[in-house]
Amino acid sequence: MYGWGKRNAAGALSLARGRGGRVKGMPWRKYAVIYRLVLLENLQYAANIVVGFFSYAVFIYTFIMLWEYMYRTPGELIAGYTKEQMIWYVMMTEMIWFGSGAASVAREVSTDIRGGNIAYLMNKPYHYTLYVLAKYTGEWSVRLPMYAMLAAGIGTLMVGPLPGFPLTAVPGMAVCVVLGLTINAVFKMCISLFSFWIEDAAPFQWLYDKLLLIVGTMFPVEIFPKALQPLFKLTPIYTVFYGPAKLIVDFSPEKCVEILAAQAVYLAAGCGLMFLIYGKGVKKLYVNGG
Amino acid sequence: MQAIQVENLSKTFRVKRKEKGMRGSVKAIFHPQTEEIRAVNGVSFSVPEGEILAFIGPNGAGKSTTIKMLTGILYPDGGRVEVLGVDPTKQRRQLAYQIGTVFGQKEQLWTHLTPHDNFRFFGAIYDLTERETEVRIDELSERFALKDFIDIPVRNLSLGQRIRCEMVVALIHKPKVLFLDEPTIGLDPVVKENVRELVKQMNREEHTTIFLTSHDVGDIEKLCRRIIIVNDGRIVMDDSVEHLKSHYPHKQAADIVEQDRGNEAAGSGDISDASLEDIIVEIYKSQGEE
């Protein structure tokens, strides 16, 4: 049950490949072109995304019902969260989960490596990993805002707005969410890059997702036994889900800075790891001839 | 005795039209445009038992639609069909016991199984006992020369070997009528010849009525005594192949033949020299101009 979602950007892939190579002068321009192409393609999939809203709505509705039941008295706190905060927290983590669709990164990298396509892609005048990330960015640029609007709609209607929500802080929150998504994609890419050595990275991908989904999206970290909490804060859960979602339900400038700092560290480390694994993988490919 | 009798048969499909791009998609939501396509439009003919009939026409002429109505796959909108005295829409199962089908572009075989296992499965489908099935498999594998690969999974077989297996499946229950929808598509000349030989043999030895559609003039020339040409859902010609070849009095056909042969052959434009292919092309073309 709860299978992995399916999406297909193969068409955009070939388009981007055809044009992406010849842009000269500005080294970043090519990523912008890849991004734009995928963005355009994905606008057409907007209708499909709307259908996917149903799953999100079902999930959120169930959680609203659940927490309505769990909170007995008005103003009660569970793990330091009011009922409204608890529900908004879940809505935000699920928004990031559904809106990111990071499985497409994993699928693409695994297919490229296992199918041998990587041999053609790695000699192009761009860095393969950044190429994949640019494509991925084009994908979530459409999906995430749509889920954000849906979440805001459901939340306002069914739970009511968060008391004391600072509208001026929205840009800061958005940056945190976007950085979180990117970190998640980088880590998923790292796992998929192991396909250079092992037959199938999907089980590891799956374990990573499960950890994030069960521990990171359903409940805030504070609800778990005290002993486990520091451990969770070391995992990507903190920078991908917990940090951004907590910031949205209980904003403070200090917290924002703290999370951004943590994300910067994670992103730098993640990218470093990504380049390292990719470099080693490519070298291994040259040695063994693919 | 007539094996197939068709009177005034019709089938209409309602096809959605959509303009290209985003705008077209959006427009299709608000003003869905459908168009009725009369795939088969008042077709009547009959086929006596033991005949080999070619049922041909340009792409989209209604050949496959007709064959599918004769075999009980499609439900006709109007008219009457009787195959071996049975109405395919009302007694589909009863009919299925007595007919065999080979659709060149669609496989019915389980590709992970060996031909032998496949045949056993289809033996069970047609209620043959295991002993009957084995006897029939022996007989057909002899005739179709399957001995070398009968225990190799179908996915490892060549296209030519597969089509022979498809034919064995279609014949396992000794059908009285065999429907072949482009059986030689994608095959090399040697295999084509082999398939034709086998079809002929079936017709000769088991007195099987054969209903064939094909774009390959060779199939028609080497197999069929009679030819029905359809275009735009209507029968435009129903004649014997012999008669068509020697008496098709279309002047344009002769002209085209002459042009094709160039100047050295000028003046010797004997009509009876026009190949069947030329004649068919000419009939298709003259239909298109109307």
Next chain:
Amino acid sequence: MLTAVKNQMRVCLLSIKYNVMREMVNKVTFLTNVGFMVLNNASFLVQWMILFRLRGEVGGYTFREIMLLWGLVAASFGLSHILFARVFSLPDLIINGKLDAYLVQPKNVLVGVITSSTDVSAIGDFLYGIAIAAICGPGVGGFILFLLFTVTGAVVFTAFALLLGSLSFWFVRMDMLQNQMVMGIVSFGTYPDGIFKGVSRFLLYFIIPVGMAVWYPVHVIVRFDAEMFFTVAGYAALLSAMSVAVFYRGLRRYASGNLMVARM
């Protein structure tokens, strides 16, 4: 009549055997798929352990009853996806004209179609469900009831998917709706009915058949109630009859791949 049924059974059994053989070609993939699905389902234990740390009951259910709920959803979802996996991709078969092969066979079309493939990971779901029932020990009688309701649940899953899938004969995009609705049974069915109120409760009993597939059965297993028992059985039979009728009504409109969208 009896021989016809016997012959049909022979084909079905062969079909299932061959399906499993196909999946067993790669044994490692097979075992991984099954094993990971068991783990996947087990991971949701964390969620419920957390919730029961907060309260002694959720929606009127004890932890053991929640486990039965989960087990029943997993087992019946699993059973329907092991035996009738193809019903869950029926829209694709209808729209892309893939029913032809079954229509020229002298056997029941519907049975032929829906038994023509299997879903390996569903074996993991099924095993997990059965294991949960054995561990949460509703007693021998309860266990037998659990098995019975696994069957009715699988029938509801299959019939519901058949009903929605068959609408593809008339409408486009039913693949999405079918998938969402079937997963809706899973999503709602793994939570206690006590937390749903009002309209949603009505919908979950009468539109998405969560109530009849899961909640009633669990009530019956926990405390036997003959009326509820027969309601569930009757509902499963009725839904099946209805969905089969809709399928055959739609089959007349089957276009065998001729229904592609024409682009201008």
